[in-house]
Amino acid sequence: xxxxxxxxxxxxxxPKQERSRQVVAAILTAAGxxxxxxxxxxxxxxxxxVEAGVSVGSLxxxxxxxxxxxxxxxxxxxxxxxxxxxxxxxxxTLPPLERLRAAVHEFIRSECEEAGMRAALDDAERxxxxxxxxxxxxxxxxxxxxxxxxxxxxxxxxxxxIVAADVMMTAMEAVGKQISEGEYAPAAIDARARALxxxxxxxxxxxxxxxxx
Amino acid sequence: xxxxxxxxxxxxxxPKQERSRQVVAAILTAAGxxxxxxxxxxxxxxxxxVEAGVSVGSLxxxxxxxxxxxxxxxxxxxxxxxxxxxxxxxxxTLPPLERLRAAVHEFIRSECEEAGMRAALDDAERxxxxxxxxxxxxxxxxxxxxxxxxxxxxxxxxxxxIVAADVMMTAMEAVGKQISEGEYAPAAIDARARALxxxxxxxxxxxxxxxxx
DNA sequence: TGATAACGCGACTATCTATTCGTATTATTC
DNA sequence: GAATAATACGAATAGATAGTCGCGTTATCA
Numbered sequence: 001x002x003x004x005x006x007x008x009x010x011x012x013x014x015p016k017q018e019r020s021r022q023v024v025a026a027i028l029t030a031a032g033x034x035x036x037x038x039x040x041x042x043x044x045x046x047x048x049x050v051e052a053g054v055s056v057g058s059l060x061x062x063x064x065x066x067x068x069x070x071x072x073x074x075x076x077x078x079x080x081x082x083x084x085x086x087x088x089x090x091x092x093t094l095p096p097l098e099r100l101r102a103a104v105h106e107f108i109r110s111e112c113e114e115a116g117m118r119a120a121l122d123d124a125e126r127x128x129x130x131x132x133x134x135x136x137x138x139x140x141x142x143x144x145x146x147x148x149x150x151x152x153x154x155x156x157x158x159x160x161x162i163v164a165a166d167v168m169m170t171a172m173e174a175v176g177k178q179i180s181e182g183e184y185a186p187a188a189i190d191a192r193a194r195a196l197x198x199x200x201x202x203x204x205x206x207x208x209x210x211x212x213x
Numbered sequence: 214x215x216x217x218x219x220x221x222x223x224x225x226x227x228p229k230q231e232r233s234r235q236v237v238a239a240i241l242t243a244a245g246x247x248x249x250x251x252x253x254x255x256x257x258x259x260x261x262x263v264e265a266g267v268s269v270g271s272l273x274x275x276x277x278x279x280x281x282x283x284x285x286x287x288x289x290x291x292x293x294x295x296x297x298x299x300x301x302x303x304x305x306t307l308p309p310l311e312r313l314r315a316a317v318h319e320f321i322r323s324e325c326e327e328a329g330m331r332a333a334l335d336d337a338e339r340x341x342x343x344x345x346x347x348x349x350x351x352x353x354x355x356x357x358x359x360x361x362x363x364x365x366x367x368x369x370x371x372x373x374x375i376v377a378a379d380v381m382m383t384a385m386e387a388v389g390k391q392i393s394e395g396e397y398a399p400a401a402i403d404a405r406a407r408a409l410x411x412x413x414x415x416x417x418x419x420x421x422x423x424x425x426x
Numbered sequence: 427t428g429a430t431a432a433c434g435c436g437a438c439t440a441t442c443t444a445t446t447c448g449t450a451t452t453a454t455t456c
Numbered sequence: 457g458a459a460t461a462a463t464a465c466g467a468a469t470a471g472a473t474a475g476t477c478g479c480g481t482t483a484t485c486a
């Protein structure tokens with residue numbers, strides 16, 4: 001329904017000298033601060049440039065628009081937690097459900113780091129979510145999760161597995177967002193992680209039971 | 214972290230004559246169309262006024278700002294589906310888990326109506342979510358769900374119930390959003406509703422089992 | 427050292443947007 | 457049918473924002 005032109009997000013120019021690499025780095029950390037402090041609505045190229053101690057012109061030399069900065073920030077987060085989760089979920093020395101539990105807790109924990117920035121990043125998601133780069137990143141995560149599901153539920157029909165994986169991912173992300181947005185005590189956060197893990201395990205158990213009769 | 218001034222959202226002036234009531238109605242339906250067609254970013258008072266065939270001035274006579282329009286749109290949706298869900302979930306003639314199942318399906322179904330507008334409304338949520346009116350509405354839903362949980366899991370500690378209710382609500386909303394945003398075939402939507410309901414039921418079953426030993 | 431490429435700068439333009447306010451029009455009341 | 461309240465109007469104001477461009481500075485390399 002909504003017609004959204006997908007924004008260009010890829011970098012405009014690669015920094016070649018050391019100083020320009022530092023400029024890019026300064027822009028990114030400044031962007032994180034601006035986002036956490038002011039929220040998406042007031043996240044502007046000008047403000048980021050000031051915070052980074054750099055001119056707008058320099059900023060636009062490396063990022064085609066502000067969406068690209070936000071995406072880069074988010075992509076870095078994704079790569080980091082994606083790597084962590086991938087490691088946990090692929091660790092064949094533990095039974096699948098243990099791994100799932102561990103992954104859920106790790107995910108929730110990671111959402112708590114720099115919660116202010118993450119919350120704002122979630123708000124900003126719509127600014128870049130339709131871009132192909134974002135889709136590609138998301139797909140990588142999806143594949144990891146599906147691989148896990150294939151291992152955990154080898155006898156469940158693929159169609160069921162895929163939907164289950166999808167719903168679980170959505171749920172986990174949503175709880176993560178919720179936590180990074182509100183003020184939750186550590187105990188409350190932990191309780192939510194546990195509840196989520198319990199819920200997933202219970203679900204997978206019934207799925208397994210409904211086939212392995 | 215983020216300092217967000219909570220926007221004023223309540224109506225500025227109550228329409229007293231028939232023609233002004235029509236203006237308000239025209240504004241609201243036009244707002245829905247604009248939102249669905251152009252997305253939040255291009256949702257402006259001017260555009261809504263044009264779409265409604267009304268002047269900006271008239272618009273501002275009944276809404277203090279555009280957030281108020283969005284909130285009103287969302288509030289109307291919430292009241293509608295809230296009423297529906299409340300009815301299903303309180304229907305004491307069915308066993309609790311049956312009701313839960315029915316409620317999940319009903320919720321997902323309702324999210325599919327006017328999906329374009331709903332998706333944009335979700336994007337717009339941050340514009341009004343901190344306002345007291347929005348908190349109050351949300352609380353009403355929370356209470357309904359908690360009451361249900363109390364009935365379904367009478368022997369589970371309250372603290373566990375509350376967290377479980379919270380996580381389930383979050384998950385359901387997230388799946389609903391996801392569906393209203395993407396292009397899903399009816400079968401895919403149904404599969405997700407079923408998966409969600411299965412997951413919830415499995416979870417509640419284990420919670421029940423862990424106490425009623 | 428001189429030539430060239432990379433980099434950094436920030437004033438500037440072109441839009442958009444929210445919201446107000448004085449005036450004109452229409453309903454209601456007496 | 458005055459008088460008054462309610463409503464409708466939309467030009468105008470004040471501000472924000474995205475993104476560019478030409479020029480000066482710094483690095484690289486022969």
